[in-house]
Amino acid sequence: MHREKIDRIITEHRQFLDQFNHHVFVCSGLGCPRNDEIRRALERAVQTQHLQDAVLIRKVGCMGLCSAGPLVLIQPQELMYQGVQPEDAEEIIASLGKSPIQRLLLPADLAFFTRQHKNVLRLSGRIDPESLPDYLVAGGYQALLKTLATLQPPDILRSIQDSGLRGRGGAGYPTGLKWATVAKAQGSPKYLICNADEGDPGAFMDRSLLESTPHAILEGMIMAAYAVGASQGFIYIRAEYPLAVQRLKRVIRDAEQNNLLGHSICGSNLNFHIQIRLGAGAFVCGEETALIRSIEGKRGLPRPRPPYPAEKGLWGCPTLINNVETYANIPPLITHGPEWCANLGTDKSRGTKVFALTGRVRHTGLIEVPMGMRLREIVDDIGGGLTEGHTLKAVQTGGPSGGCIPAALLDTPVSYESLNELGSIMGSGGMIVIDETSSMVDIVTYFMAFCRDESCGKCTPCRVGTAQIHNLLIKFQNHRATMADLEMLEWLCDLLKNTSLCGLGQSAPNPVLSALRFFRREFLDCIATEQAHEEVKP
Ligand SMILES: Cc1cc2nc3c(=O)[nH]c(=O)nc-3n(C[C@H](O)[C@H](O)[C@H](O)COP(=O)(O)O)c2cc1C
Ligand code: SF4
Ligand code: FES
Numbered sequence: 289m290h291r292e293k294i295d296r297i298i299t300e301h302r303q304f305l306d307q308f309n310h311h312v313f314v315c316s317g318l319g320c321p322r323n324d325e326i327r328r329a330l331e332r333a334v335q336t337q338h339l340q341d342a343v344l345i346r347k348v349g350c351m352g353l354c355s356a357g358p359l360v361l362i363q364p365q366e367l368m369y370q371g372v373q374p375e376d377a378e379e380i381i382a383s384l385g386k387s388p389i390q391r392l393l394l395p396a397d398l399a400f401f402t403r404q405h406k407n408v409l410r411l412s413g414r415i416d417p418e419s420l421p422d423y424l425v426a427g428g429y430q431a432l433l434k435t436l437a438t439l440q441p442p443d444i445l446r447s448i449q450d451s452g453l454r455g456r457g458g459a460g461y462p463t464g465l466k467w468a469t470v471a472k473a474q475g476s477p478k479y480l481i482c483n484a485d486e487g488d489p490g491a492f493m494d495r496s497l498l499e500s501t502p503h504a505i506l507e508g509m510i511m512a513a514y515a516v517g518a519s520q521g522f523i524y525i526r527a528e529y530p531l532a533v534q535r536l537k538r539v540i541r542d543a544e545q546n547n548l549l550g551h552s553i554c555g556s557n558l559n560f561h562i563q564i565r566l567g568a569g570a571f572v573c574g575e576e577t578a579l580i581r582s583i584e585g586k587r588g589l590p591r592p593r594p595p596y597p598a599e600k601g602l603w604g605c606p607t608l609i610n611n612v613e614t615y616a617n618i619p620p621l622i623t624h625g626p627e628w629c630a631n632l633g634t635d636k637s638r639g640t641k642v643f644a645l646t647g648r649v650r651h652t653g654l655i656e657v658p659m660g661m662r663l664r665e666i667v668d669d670i671g672g673g674l675t676e677g678h679t680l681k682a683v684q685t686g687g688p689s690g691g692c693i694p695a696a697l698l699d700t701p702v703s704y705e706s707l708n709e710l711g712s713i714m715g716s717g718g719m720i721v722i723d724e725t726s727s728m729v730d731i732v733t734y735f736m737a738f739c740r741d742e743s744c745g746k747c748t749p750c751r752v753g754t755a756q757i758h759n760l761l762i763k764f765q766n767h768r769a770t771m772a773d774l775e776m777l778e779w780l781c782d783l784l785k786n787t788s789l790c791g792l793g794q795s796a797p798n799p800v801l802s803a804l805r806f807f808r809r810e811f812l813d814c815i816a817t818e819q820a821h822e823e824v825k826p
Contacts, residue, residue, distance in 0.1 A: 290555050291433060293546075294424060301421035308344040310384045313361040315413060316347040317499055318531060319354030319492075319653065322374065323347075326358055329377035337381055349500020351413030353400055354653035361413065368394040399669040400651045405632070407640045408616040409656045412500035417535050420542045423503040429548060431619035432507050435514060436556040444515040444622065445471060451626035452638035457483055457574075457611030458689065458715050459791070460637075460704040466608065469598040470516040473606035480518040480560075481602070481609040482509055483579060484525040484532070487571035488687030489738060491718040493642045494612035496654050498525070498532035501616070502539040506562065508615030510553065511622060513560040516608050521562040524579050526569045536564055571688075571742035575790050576609045578744070589746050590790035611716065613642055633659030637703035641714065647684075647721035648675050657702065664698040667721055678723040682806070686715025688735045689795035691802025692728065711802040713795075728807040729814055732799045733761040739796035750793025753784040757800065764814040771815060778804065 449464030601607020649671030691712030781797030
């Protein structure tokens with residue numbers, strides 16, 4: 289699609305949108321139940337009140353504060369209604385242009401919204417996820433057009449490197465370095481993969497991004513393909529994400545029909561196609577080498593690295609593999625320039641990070657904050673503090689590969705380095721707030737059961753070790769453990785970390801080790817003998 293055609297779509301769509309005095313945005317994310325019913329009820333109310341020419345009902349992506357959902361946003365007044373039900377529809381439509389409905393109104397100055405810094409989530413909840421004209425009117429695909437018209441692949445590689453962006457899939461590998469390695473790797477064709485497997489329990493960042501702004505992921509992927517010289521891309525997504533898959537199919541088709549994907553994209557010399565590959569829901573298939581085997585049609589088993597996928601990936605060819613959120617960062621980064629990302633966050637952790645904030649805080653949902661923000665600000669300000677009558681015990685970050693940060697260390701800034709120092713990780717962005725009612729032994733037992741079930745069984749330390757560690761943890765849960773069990777637990781964790789073949793086994797002990805470091809007393813309390821009490825004597 290050439291610029292003139294894009295400009296025409298933007299002008300026509302703006303004219304269409306401007307006809308209406310009020311736009312009513314209904315969240316269509318999975319976190320807001322009955323949203324289809326609510327939207328239909330609002331549409332009916334518009335008809336019964338004969339307001340078809342004045343009011344437009346729109347389906348949008350997640351607005352973030354899922355715990356207050358279903359959410360409805362009224363534009364241009366920027367009024368947000370919470371806990372909306374289909375029965376409220378007539379009243380909402382009747383109130384447009386008049387006084388807001390106080391019982392449904394969310395305070396405009398809620399810290400949940402004002403303390404965030406939205407970058408990849410900036411259009412989430414603001415556009416119809418499936419509408420190309422909506423994305424274009426919001427400035428979408430402008431970064432791609434700028435790239436194709438004015439930048440050469442080395443310019444983009446330099447920008448990504450200068451920005452200091454690190455992969456958002458968990459390990460935090462420098463994105464610019466990975467892209468540069470693929471760009472200069474020998475072999476063709478070159479492939480590109482978007483890792484949308486998202487297997488961490490409690491994580492829904494990637495799903496939400498794909499459901500809310502799927503065009504933004506495509507745009508990031510197309511720009512990456514141009515930068516590294518890839519001609520074929522794959523989005524590997526688990527089959528348990530049907531809404532995201534349905535929306536992706538739709539936007540890929542629209543992008544193809546409008547020459548944003550395919551041959552000679554926007555009249556340039558770039559040819560790039562994207563296909564979707566469905567995963568069956570194995571956590572290990574998120575690991576890059578296992579994922580690659582899965583796309584090749586084989587069983588998703590990891591293999592040792594090197595060689596890294598950047599040099600030998602899909603079918604032995606150079607392959608760029610990045611996470612959904614990493615690709616979503618690319619269009620704003622190219623639009624605003626590398627300094628913009630570099631100026632946000634900390635020295636080594638730049639930009640913003642999306643988290644799925646869950647657990648015992650008042651406000652849960654999807655948030656985006658600058659790197660370096662303190663955990664306390666996330667829990668107390670954005671999360672609104674703990675639910676009535678409860679006190680904070682810890683914040684778990686990084687899912688089954690992460691760890692627990694105790695309440696005493698809540699002033700820790702959220703960065704790759706500071707979380708690692710505490711034996712946890714940023715991971716892909718799961719953040720669970722834990723209160724005094726939860727047992728840390730129970731929590732780590734849950735994560736270890738998850739890793740045991742998801743272990744692919746290829747290497748012995750992980751296959752046998754996760755089961756043994758889990759058995760030991762059950763002994764602690766049942767107050768039947770001994771000091772020898774505690775020693776064995778630590779020894780096994782160490783063994784697993786150092787001898788497992790892939791990241792699943794290497795990181796499975798992290799929650800246990802971090803709980804032992806900060807909440808050792810809880811393990812000792814589960815020891816049946818006198819020894820535990822002797823152990824803690826000064
Ligand atoms: C067991 C395991 C599961 C993983 N799951 C995911 C996942 O679901 N999504 C993801 O992007 N990365 C996942 N990773 C990390 C990927 O292997 C890879 O590092 C990442 O996709 C690279 O993208 P990035 O550089 O943009 O972070 C996983 C790693 C391991 C060891
Ligand atoms: S560490 Fe676990 S998941 Fe990874 S290869 Fe070994 S058995 Fe499979
Ligand atoms: S899904 Fe509706 S606000 Fe998150």
